[in-house]
Amino acid sequence: MPEHKPLILVTNDDGITSHGIRTLIDLMKQLGNVVVVAPNSPQSGMGHAITISYPLRLYPTDIFPDVPAYECSGTPADCVKLAKHHVLKDRAPDLVVSGINHGSNTSISVLYSGTMSAAIEAAIEGIPAIGFSLNDFSRQPDFNHTHEHVLSITRNVLERGLTKGVALNVNFPSRSSAPLQGIRICRQARAKWQEIFDERRDPHGRRYFWLAGEFINSDPGEDTDEFALSQNYTSVVPCQYDMTAYETMQQMSNWNF
């Protein structure tokens, strides 16, 4: 734990009024000084999008009476950038936490997830970061069963730090009658969405499509985040922003160009 009270930046992708971020703010206040910079509208599925073709707005808000907070018109990654380079330009945060997302971000969802893009953005900046997600997509899920694990994982990161370039992707099972089994360090499952496009006609007779689908886990491994969640464990996947496929690099050395 740093000797000074740690400065913790809280953001999310469901927007600044969501229940998940409020839960996370309340928990982080037990561990440090909290500043919030979060999107002013839902940004689910935004992946690692950044806003380069439009200007960004950033306004202070008093919706959390005793916590400095700003709402931003941009994506979660924009929020982290604006926080670091503008709001907190005199003192970089010791930790960035994102969430708690309404809905899980296991497996390849890490690529689509605005929650995790905020954490990865912090990792790029060399700041330890954690994305928290709950496997419950409802607007008012019960977060109570996650509190102890949020605090325990965050305390570990504040005390031990994280490898540079790595952020944690934490997913909680939804509330059930059984208590959580524990916390497991996992790898990202090889699973994917089996998309279905729901084709409809608008009131003007023009065709449109809704992206829908079903999550398919074809990975039998018992060391994956999906497996941990299915067993009522909290999953923790360390994620790196280096996407190089080093083994394939070796294999390609004999290609003829």
Add this chain to the structure above:
Amino acid sequence: MPEHKPLILVTNDDGITSHGIRTLIDLMKQLGNVVVVAPNSPQSGMGHAITISYPLRLYPTDIFPDVPAYECSGTPADCVKLAKHHVLKDRAPDLVVSGINHGSNTSISVLYSGTMSAAIEAAIEGIPAIGFSLNDFSRQPDFNHTHEHVLSITRNVLERGLTKGVALNVNFPSRSSAPLQGIRICRQARAKWQEIFDERRDPHGRRYFWLAGEFINSDPGEDTDEFALSQNYTSVVPCQYDMTAYETMQQMSNWNF
């Protein structure tokens, strides 16, 4: 090379009217049957965003007289999903190519890049894929010097395939008086954008910010994409969608929760 003429899906993130996609279509016609599904507006910086809160539009267009083409209201990742599950639902493409992007996508830009998100999306679907980018952000860059390398890299992928879950991130130096030196297999450089937010006032006196900044390469390695480009080589980085930091997983096994 597959025995039948390969079916090649072409997309991009600069939008269907850009010069880069036209160049790529013309080159791919030499190698197979081409279908285009591309965004109807620029999508730069969209990362791996997908459209889940709005419906998608998809319209056929005849702007490429002899090539079936569709313009889509969504992101590059949406285009690949709609192509696979709707436009090409009876026969999956043998290859997905994205680009040629107006601007480089080396190093961590792979995370922000719509060009590469289309390729990664294809990799998730088990389809070999390549993202092509030119280190020239102008609207009408000269692509002529890239043609030979685009064809050579694509032929290699059609003949040899790619490891499942891997897509290639190809970057070309901008046109110069010297011919390209060759093609190098590289890793993603550890570089980042040093952001600066340009603060302005709108005509109503309200503050807004433009995201701007400078690209800083702090990676001294000579095996990186950034180094290859600086030496007038075309860089090829195999990228995987598994973001698990396996070494960190090991290190975390002694954490106390």
